[in-house]
Amino acid sequence: MNEFFSMGGYGSYIWASYGLAALAMIILLVMTLRGLRQSQTELDQLETVLKARRPRRTRTTDQSPTS
Amino acid sequence: MHRFAKPSVFLKLTGAMMPWVVALTVILTAAGLYLALIGSPVDYQQGNTVRIMYIHVPAAWMGLFCYVGMALCGAMSLIWKHPLADICARATAPVGATFTALTLITGSLWGEPMWGTWWVWDARLTSMLILLFLYLGYIALVNAFDDPERGSKAGSALALVGAINVPIVKFSVDWWNTLHQPASVARMGGPTIDPSMLAPLLIMAFAFTGYYFIVLVLRVRLELNQRRIRALQLSGLFDERPVASGDHDELAYDQGHNAGASK
Numbered sequence: 001m002n003e004f005f006s007m008g009g010y011g012s013y014i015w016a017s018y019g020l021a022a023l024a025m026i027i028l029l030v031m032t033l034r035g036l037r038q039s040q041t042e043l044d045q046l047e048t049v050l051k052a053r054r055p056r057r058t059r060t061t062d063q064s065p066t067s
Numbered sequence: 068m069h070r071f072a073k074p075s076v077f078l079k080l081t082g083a084m085m086p087w088v089v090a091l092t093v094i095l096t097a098a099g100l101y102l103a104l105i106g107s108p109v110d111y112q113q114g115n116t117v118r119i120m121y122i123h124v125p126a127a128w129m130g131l132f133c134y135v136g137m138a139l140c141g142a143m144s145l146i147w148k149h150p151l152a153d154i155c156a157r158a159t160a161p162v163g164a165t166f167t168a169l170t171l172i173t174g175s176l177w178g179e180p181m182w183g184t185w186w187v188w189d190a191r192l193t194s195m196l197i198l199l200f201l202y203l204g205y206i207a208l209v210n211a212f213d214d215p216e217r218g219s220k221a222g223s224a225l226a227l228v229g230a231i232n233v234p235i236v237k238f239s240v241d242w243w244n245t246l247h248q249p250a251s252v253a254r255m256g257g258p259t260i261d262p263s264m265l266a267p268l269l270i271m272a273f274a275f276t277g278y279y280f281i282v283l284v285l286r287v288r289l290e291l292n293q294r295r296i297r298a299l300q301l302s303g304l305f306d307e308r309p310v311a312s313g314d315h316d317e318l319a320y321d322q323g324h325n326a327g328a329s330k
Contacts, residue, residue, distance in 0.1 A: 007115040017119045017173040032285045039292035
């Protein structure tokens with residue numbers, strides 16, 4: 001097992017290569033997923049706010065002739 | 068082509084493909100890592116350091132592949148003014164930049180034990196560094212404008228001009244005979260690399276391609292969300308009419324582009 005990790009003395013170079021590649025790819029993926037989740041929450045909030053605003057406006061226009 | 072370029076169709080299609088691509092990418096990564104680290108022989112000259120190749124070379128291929136994709140999307144964005152082309156180019160840039168940076172870093176980690184140096188101003192290394200700067204320049208440029216339309220125009224122009232660097236990277240090892248070794252896979256007369264080393268190389272390349280697809284789709288969704296947020300905020304702030312009227316440019320690009328594509 002130790003032999004596998006030492007990689008004939010080049011272990012540090014090889015594991016650094018694989019480790020950095022994995023790290024960079026995971027960071028990019030996680031940042032993308034986090035951004036996507038945040039944007040989705042923001043979009044949902046915005047849509048509910050605007051949706052809630054719309055019927056109120058139609059109601060006021062409906063009420064305007066009666067008042 | 069235009070039919071598939073409609074954002075809703077793109078989202079539906081890629082959404083259906085997503086679980087399969089994720090599963091395939093996980094399997095390919097596991098198989099590729101096993102073959103790269105355990106199941107492949109050591110090089111007769113380079114010993115175990117040859118294992119760095121299974122990250123380095125696929126990452127370099129992806130760096131170039133993503134750039135070609137980005138430049139093509141840039142061209143489509145300039146010619147047809149298609150928002151999805153611009154969004155795909157923007158979504159590709161960080162993935163390509165990551166792969167290009169990884170190529171340079173793993174190349175350094177390979178160069179130090181084998182060449183005795185972390186870095187030389189070899190033609191291949193230098194053109195690859197320029198590729199990274201083109202990616203970073205593109206990302207900075209498209210985000211430098213308040214008006215996304217102008218940003219995408221400037222970015223697309225940069226991506227297209229920078230595409231001249233792609234053949235330079237590819238053929239640099241043939242044109243300038245310096246330290247970096249010449250191609251041994253994508254060359255005239257077929258690969259000269261042993262099948263036991265070619266297999267993990269290609270499997271890792273397909274795994275990276277799967278990863279690119281996954282991040283691309285997620286980033287396109289992210290970008291579409293952000294554009295819709297921007298459109299809703301604008302219509303909510305400045306427009307007293309209901310949002311659904313669809314007369315705002317960005318909000319209505321889906322329908323608007325349909326009209327444009329059908330004529």
